[in-house]
Amino acid sequence: MKNEKNPPLDRVDGRMKVTGGAKYFADFAIPNMTYCVIVGSTIARGTITSVDTKKAQGAPGVLGVFTHQNMPPIPGWDGPASKQADGPPPKPDTEEKYRILSSPKILFDGQPIAMVVADTFERATYAASLVKATYSKQTTRTDLEKHKKDEITPRGGDYARGDAKAFESAPVQLESEYTIPIEVHNPMELHGIIAHWTGADQLMVYAKTQGVNSTQQAMAQAFKLDPKNIHVHTEFMGGGFGMGLRTWPQETATVAIAKKVGRPVKLVMHRSQMFTMVGHRPYTAQSIQMGADKNGKLVSIHHAATAETAKYEDFTEATVNMTKFMYDCPNVSTRYRLVRLDRSVPIWMRGPGEATGAFALESAMDEMAHKLNMDPIEFRLKNYSETDPEHNRPYSSKHLKEAYERGAEAIGWKDRKNEPGKSKEDNWLAGYGMSTGVFNAFRWEASARVVLNADGSLVVQSAVTDIGPGTGTALTMIAHNVLDIPFERIKVEYGDTSLPKAPSQGGSAIVSAVGSAVFDTCTKIKNDLFELATKAGAPLAGSKAADLSIENGNVFISNDSSKKVAITELLKANNLPSIAQTADSKGSAELEKYSMYSFSVHFVKVKVNALTGAVRVTKAVSVADSGRIVSPKTAASQMIGGVTGGIGMALTEEAIIDHRYGRFVNNNFADYHVAVHADVPAIETIFIDKPDPIINPMGAKGMGEIALIGFSAAVANAVFNATGKRIRQLPITPDKVMQEA
Amino acid sequence: MNPFQFTRANTPQAAVLAVSKESGAYFLAGGTNLIDLVKREVVIPERLVDINRLPLATIEETASGIRIGAMAKNSAVADHPLIKKHLPLLSMALNAGASAQLRNMATVGGNMMQRTRCPYFYDHSMPCNKRGPVQSGPSKGQPNGPAGCGAIGGVNRMHAIFGTSEKCIAVHPSDMCIALAALDATVNVTGPKGNRSIHFAEFHRLPGDAPQKDNTLLPGELILSVDIPKNELGKYAHYLKVRDRTSYAFALVSVGVAADMKGKTIQDIRLAMGGVAHKPWRLKEAERYLKGKEATLENFKQAATLAMQGAKGYGENDFKLTLAPNSIIEALQIATQTV
Known part of the structure; x- marks a missing residue:
């Protein structure tokens, strides 16, 4: 692979996406299709005492109304849960068990109480409105703040190094509490599935899933089928952000219902149902105790988090993990607890727990820097961890210092006044803030197949789904880097279980995992070509493979490019219509000697209206230290998307529950505020773009999560710098910021 | 969505007749709120009477002011040269509302008729x-x-601090109506008993014991147009909308200001507030106080204090007791160009 920066390549599927050529799950039309609509519970805890489906059953076009009284069985759900397949395997020690439409018990707001199937979507919707239920309500517990005392300790336990009492004697002390609200992924595309039984034991599924292989496994388990009999197709997703990382019960139920009605069934959920049935970022309360000496050297950090989960399943995430290794601090402890509430189960949402934890840690770092009267970057550099203090091993690569420098330069950090409330612009208060983000850089196992055709074109295949970051573009670039085939002659086929196995698109891991598989497979093809070129009688016979290169469609001797042979000639001479290779790729044991992380630094400039409390982000600069950037254009877009999500997290996003009823009151796009264009300034993205020498052959680390992790703290820190007001509860809405006139 | 009848009216008289002759019949204009209400089954119509073909979209100068047809689209009004020139407050208020797509569909009459966005109103499992x-x-x-x-x-958090009742603390969601209230508009309607005009201040009502009634229209009455007097109040105008995101969000508090200034002196002024009551909230006391006074921060603060008399918070919206006077001050400073 050439050790130079990659050129900017337009999104290879961009034209298809903007012209309607890209097919999303709901776009697939199957003859004889039927439509399913879910009726949700209007209480959050209790029991269904009656459910009247008579009117619905008699409504025009209705083919079936399924409730807990007549739901077809899902045979595999009560078997042992395998690691891959998550239908709903309840964790063994939870209090309740949730099986969709299997009992009159209600465990959360919006829980499906009926699924109605009709010959059109409109008729199913109307019939669903005719299903009437009565309930015996029980007291609802949905407010984490009120039920913190009921916390449980999930698996994983607490962490501590050094002296637990170091804080008490630290010369400078900080104790702060932070909360983040419930956030909902709310991708543009609605969630759902098309279930089509093409034979008695043959299932075709078009799903909104971040991993076709994991959906295939989940369905195989649920219906006790050989995975080979299940075909799952999800080439594109209209945004996932984590909600498609498992197969949700209503998807499996749709498959069971399709079998019962004997026709293909399409389920497209309502926006309001995406607040209760496909996960969310959990409400989390955190506290930080931080001690430092007068020179700004950290003495101790204690980071505690308490998050909500469902009664029927414990969901955990890495909320406090960043604190364990981010800074060079001798005494560190973390504590992580859950409270089981009458709520549906959360799931990872972009930058999962780390984004939650980084809000607390990076706000606290800013608070401490202020106490010490130090520049926040200087304070971080003073406590920079050169090696991972949690695992006592080196980082595979870390260029965070350079990221601080370049970001500071780009935002104009030198204009920042360390004393808050001292800058004005257009009669608004102005301020600067920054923060750090970090996320594991993974190297998962994946496989790929690559076919080189005699005409010189290349096909790259992997089951991986594109959830939007530009997977096809990145894989094109990697194949190009190895074989130097022109971009327009490379075709990537993906998102289908008939293709080589790949992990789910998540954890910022796909370029590393699937990219490595593509790299390795292309390398095999290159070696095949070198062999063909050097075998007896071939144009470069007698040369060693190690002395060859490939460029512009030719294999040539590296130090004498006049001795060359065209790839197309090689295949033709050998009567080969194509060369195909498949490879599995995973990291070696060597990787375990290193801590592998991607790092980011976010800088923002805000202006704040002191009277109205309105906050505007006027400039944002995000710097990623995520190894070699495979595809600069789509990487920048991904970063811009993450920052936009970060602005939402910082300023606008909050799903609000009326705890008297346990029900959401803003479960729609008008009242749940994702950031709109007017909230988002021009975002500058900077890539350090230095290859990681350890993680994979491309030297690329992930960057989907770090684009968002830490961003909300940068905004909160900037609001403090502008106003002197420290907002520790997200989102930072005007009411929290405004001051007495 | 429940099945319903659909009628298209070609004249205002036919529309009125179609809606008057049966209960459960509604005029359908832009549909940007009504269709939501139908989908959510807050409104379950027997019949929708489409009035989009009625010739009521004209925006014109009259002897005393400007007349805007009820079917004029919000975006068309906001961008109309007459409105931008003479009624900048109305243009600003319209552009502060909803999203570009909604403004392209929503009509002036429909905007006045939109229902509250109180979440309890939309969820029939809640009271x-x-x-x-x-x-x-x-x-x-x-x-x-x-x-x-x-x-x-x-x-x-989004609810009213003025004019509430034990039955209802919802707010009227419109931005446009705040400007129309400030600008002393008149609403011309036709109905089964003929034509009449309603002063804008009397068009919307407070909840009292009948919160299901948003306005004083009689059954079957159809809005034809809105008249706005032309005067010198257009020069110093501002619509300030404080909200949870920069666009496409309802107001926490909004303030409409239109003033006539001579030097630093406020010759005349109109003030109205949104996001604080069941109807556009006109600030007459503050207007009276400011008339003839200098545009100074002290005077603005006093006006804001007067405006807030009788305000009452309900817990989560207590912040409005501070945000509202702050917003009045901010809007006055911007409108009078004293910042």
Whole structure:
């Protein structure tokens, strides 16, 4: 692979996406299709005492109304849960068990109480409105703040190094509490599935899933089928952000219902149902105790988090993990607890727990820097961890210092006044803030197949789904880097279980995992070509493979490019219509000697209206230290998307529950505020773009999560710098910021 | 969505007749709110009478002012040269509302008729006094969800601080109407009993004991147009909308200001507030106080204090007791160009 920066390549599927050529799950039309609509519970805890489906059953076009009284069985759900397949395997020690439409018990707001199937979507919707239920309500517990005392300790336990009492004697002390609200992924595309039984034991599924292989496994388990009999197709997703990382019960139920009605069934959920049935970022309360000496050297950090989960399943995430290794601090402890509430189960949402934890840690770092009267970057550099203090091993690569420098330069950090409330612009208060983000850089196992055709074109295949970051573009670039085939002659086929196995698109891991598989497979093809070129009688016979290169469609001797042979000639001479290779790729044991992380630094400039409390982000600069950037254009877009999500997290996003009823009151796009264009300034993205020498052959680390992790703290820190007001509860809405006139 | 009849009216008289002759019939203009209400089954119509073909979209200068047809689209009004020149406050208020797509569909009449965005109103599993009995469909005659006010003692961050009742603390969501209230508009309507005009201040009503009634229109009455007097108040105008995101969000508090200035002196002024009451909230006391006074921060503060008399918070919206006067001051400073 050439050790130079990659050129900017337009999104290879961009034209298809903007012209309607890209097919999303709901776009697939199957003859004889039927439509399913879910009726949700209007209480959050209790029991269904009656459910009247008579009117619905008699409504025009209705083919079936399924409730807990007549739901077809899902045979595999009560078997042992395998690691891959998550239908709903309840964790063994939870209090309740949730099986969709299997009992009159209600465990959360919006829980499906009926699924109605009709010959059109409109008729199913109307019939669903005719299903009437009565309930015996029980007291609802949905407010984490009120039920913190009921916390449980999930698996994983607490962490501590050094002296637990170091804080008490630290010369400078900080104790702060932070909360983040419930956030909902709310991708543009609605969630759902098309279930089509093409034979008695043959299932075709078009799903909104971040991993076709994991959906295939989940369905195989649920219906006790050989995975080979299940075909799952999800080439594109209209945004996932984590909600498609498992197969949700209503998807499996749709498959069971399709079998019962004997026709293909399409389920497209309502926006309001995406607040209760496909996960969310959990409400989390955190506290930080931080001690430092007068020179700004950290003495101790204690980071505690308490998050909500469902009664029927414990969901955990890495909320406090960043604190364990981010800074060079001798005494560190973390504590992580859950409270089981009458709520549906959360799931990872972009930058999962780390984004939650980084809000607390990076706000606290800013608070401490202020106490010490130090520049926040200087304070971080003073406590920079050169090696991972949690695992006592080196980082595979870390260029965070350079990221601080370049970001500071780009935002104009030198204009920042360390004393808050001292800058004005257009009669608004102005301020600067920054923060750090970090996320594991993974190297998962994946496989790929690559076919080189005699005409010189290349096909790259992997089951991986594109959830939007530009997977096809990145894989094109990697194949190009190895074989130097022109971009327009490379075709990537993906998102289908008939293709080589790949992990789910998540954890910022796909370029590393699937990219490595593509790299390795292309390398095999290159070696095949070198062999063909050097075998007896071939144009470069007698040369060693190690002395060859490939460029512009030719294999040539590296130090004498006049001795060359065209790839197309090689295949033709050998009567080969194509060369195909498949490879599995995973990291070696060597990787375990290193801590592998991607790092980011976010800088923002805000202006704040002191009277109205309105906050505007006027400039944002995000710097990623995520190894070699495979595809600069789509990487920048991904970063811009993450920052936009970060602005939402910082300023606008909050799903609000009326705890008297346990029900959401803003479960729609008008009242749940994702950031709109007017909230988002021009975002500058900077890539350090230095290859990681350890993680994979491309030297690329992930960057989907770090684009968002830490961003909300940068905004909160900037609001403090502008106003002197420290907002520790997200989102930072005007009411929290405004001051007495 | 329940099945309903659909009629297209070609004249205002035909529209009025179609809506008057049966209960459960509604005029359908841009549909940007009504269709939501139908989908959510807050409104279950027997019949929708499409009035989009009525010739009521004209914006014109009259002897005394400007007349805007009820079917003029919000975006067309906001961008119209007459409106931008003479009624900049109205243009600003319209552009502060909704999204570009909604403004392209929503009409002036429909904007006035839109229902509150109080979440309890839209969720019939929760109490609300604004919903009447179901007008049609299989549940006809039954109460449309439980009675009571969910917002009192509930999630009421967006709710009213003025003119509330024990039955309802919802707010009127319109931005346009704040400007029309400030600008002393008159609403021209036609109905089964003929034509009449309603002063804008009397068009919307406070909840009292009948929160299901948003306005004073009689059954079957159709809005034809809105008249706005032309005067010198256009020069110093500002619509300030404080909200949870920069665009496409309802107001926490909004303030409309239109003033006539001579030097630093306020010759005349109109002030109205949104996001604080069941109707556009005109600030007459503050207007009286400011008339003839200098545009100074001290005077603005005093006006804001006067404007806030009688305000009452309900817990989560207590911040409005501070945000509202702050916003009045901010809007006055911007409108009078004293910042």
